[in-house]
Amino acid sequence: PPSERVRSSVIRVEKYLQPFQLSPETLQEVSARLRKDLLRGLGKHSHHKAPVKMLPTFVRATPDGTEKGDFLALDLGGTNFRVLHVRVEEEAQKVLKMDSQICAIPQEMMLGTGEQLFDHIATCLGDFLESHNLKGQTLPLGFTFSFPCEQLEIDKSILIRWTKGFNCSGVEGKDVVQLLKEAIHRRGDYHIGSVAMVNDTVGTMMSCGYKDQSCEIGMIIGTGTNACYMEEIKNVKRIEGEDGRMCINTEWGGFGDDGCLDDILTEFDVEVDKTSINPGVHIFEKMISGMYLGEIVRLVLVKMTKDKLLFKGQISEALGTCGLFETKFISEIEEPDSGLENAKKILTELGLDWSLVDASVVRLVCDTISSRSAYLCAAALATLVNRIRNNRKLGHLKTTVGVDGTVYRKHPTSKLQKAVRLLAPQCDITFLVSEDGSGKGAAMVTAVAQRLKKSCSTMCTKASE
Numbered sequence: 001p002p003s004e005r006v007r008s009s010v011i012r013v014e015k016y017l018q019p020f021q022l023s024p025e026t027l028q029e030v031s032a033r034l035r036k037d038l039l040r041g042l043g044k045h046s047h048h049k050a051p052v053k054m055l056p057t058f059v060r061a062t063p064d065g066t067e068k069g070d071f072l073a074l075d076l077g078g079t080n081f082r083v084l085h086v087r088v089e090e091e092a093q094k095v096l097k098m099d100s101q102i103c104a105i106p107q108e109m110m111l112g113t114g115e116q117l118f119d120h121i122a123t124c125l126g127d128f129l130e131s132h133n134l135k136g137q138t139l140p141l142g143f144t145f146s147f148p149c150e151q152l153e154i155d156k157s158i159l160i161r162w163t164k165g166f167n168c169s170g171v172e173g174k175d176v177v178q179l180l181k182e183a184i185h186r187r188g189d190y191h192i193g194s195v196a197m198v199n200d201t202v203g204t205m206m207s208c209g210y211k212d213q214s215c216e217i218g219m220i221i222g223t224g225t226n227a228c229y230m231e232e233i234k235n236v237k238r239i240e241g242e243d244g245r246m247c248i249n250t251e252w253g254g255f256g257d258d259g260c261l262d263d264i265l266t267e268f269d270v271e272v273d274k275t276s277i278n279p280g281v282h283i284f285e286k287m288i289s290g291m292y293l294g295e296i297v298r299l300v301l302v303k304m305t306k307d308k309l310l311f312k313g314q315i316s317e318a319l320g321t322c323g324l325f326e327t328k329f330i331s332e333i334e335e336p337d338s339g340l341e342n343a344k345k346i347l348t349e350l351g352l353d354w355s356l357v358d359a360s361v362v363r364l365v366c367d368t369i370s371s372r373s374a375y376l377c378a379a380a381l382a383t384l385v386n387r388i389r390n391n392r393k394l395g396h397l398k399t400t401v402g403v404d405g406t407v408y409r410k411h412p413t414s415k416l417q418k419a420v421r422l423l424a425p426q427c428d429i430t431f432l433v434s435e436d437g438s439g440k441g442a443a444m445v446t447a448v449a450q451r452l453k454k455s456c457s458t459m460c461t462k463a464s465e
């Protein structure tokens with residue numbers, strides 16, 4: 001009977017999938033290693049070589065609900081580039097997106113020169129201002145730039161390195177705000193006000209923070225993965241000052257870049273890293289995020305087929321081609337109700353001669369790889385909430401995590417949430433999916449920066465009076 005056949009295949013298949021299955025003890029170990037790496041990243045002398053960069057963001061406060069005004073926002077870092085006009089309304093405690101426009105960035109541009117990229121950004125912004133009659137105004141601008149940057153000030157931010165699909169020449173080591181301003185200057189037909197640079201995790205935290213003021217963590221599981229959280233300034237040894245908190249962009253995607261996760265990497269992870277545009281960089285991210293999950297599944301399916309476990313041993317051209325098994329197929333195949341039907345459709349589209357057993361095995365592979373992604377994220381998130389709880393010497397921490405990214409939105413989140421509860425039992429976490437965090441959050445950061453500047457100048461004037 002088919003169920004017998006399914007069962008015997010499943011047993012053989014399990015051998016392949018076992019290395020992807022991480023026990024609670026392993027996840028605890030991963031969390032313990034990350035805990036140490038967070039300290040290395042925060043340390044005055046250790047941060048230079050730390051794989052988890054723990055970058056200060058100069059965001060010292062989450063919203064208090066009194067922010068207001070009109071802002072422009074740029075969002076670069078995922079699959080698209082966007083320009084937005086955002087209004088923050090104090091009375092309604094709302095961040096409104098007035099208008100927005102998506103500009104595609106062709107792949108050649110992602111791998112071209114920095115000048116081309118920033119000219120393109122300046123053109124998209126110019127077109128947006130023109131078509132929305134905003135050219136005459138000088139609005140403050142929040143720039144969500146979702147790559148690791150050494151932020152020197154809120155408007156001075158040096159790109160450490162490109163990640164995900166980008167690798168433009170002449171930008172690493174440079175101030176990205178300056179490059180943007182230069183590109184706008186080259187056009188000379190419009191002006192922008194003060195600029196605030198923001199990582200997408202920070203934007204996500206801030207946009208959720210307007211609604212829920214206990215939101216002190218921002219997490220992205222999308223094309224890439226990362227998180228930020230509010231750290232005690234006295235623990236950020238590379239920054240002067242003792243009082244208050246600052247948002248730290250962990251850049252946890254780089255966890256494992258020093259080899260500390262080698263024991264849990266599978267041969268497929270090693271292969272994905274090797275064939276990526278940035279080998280050796282962002283090892284943790286490559287096990288978790290949308291840019292890579294589909295490719296991991298594809299490599300597993302190819303090997304199983306070569307071993308005659310699938311598709312009568314026949315690899316189609318599409319299955320044999322790097323990048324053609326898309327991450328979105330995984331979530332379609334995982335669907336509880338229509339997953340099997342979706343699997344059949346996708347396998348047909350990929351030119352494969354499949355049986356019912358094959359389709360079930362493919363579902364199992366997808367489920368295993370997306371679950372590992374969720375569990376690893378859970379381990380990392382648990383490390384952060386446990387750290388915040390310890391920082392504040394609390395027996396119990398209740399906190400909110402602002403979340404965004406297609407992988408989080410499209411995949412079942414119950415595994416991630418359950419695993420975090422297991423790994424951080426003294427923390428009670430609310431997950432708040434951010435609505436357009438990268439866009440609205442950037443405006444929010446700009447608004448908070450303005451509020452602080454105003455209150456500081458009032459305080460300073462008062463002090464001198």
Ligand code: BGC
Pocket residue numbers: 077078145146147148163164199200201220222223224225226227251253282285
């Ligand atoms: C980048 C982070 C970003 C994350 C999510 C990573 O590749 O290094 O800065 O937050 O992707 O977009």
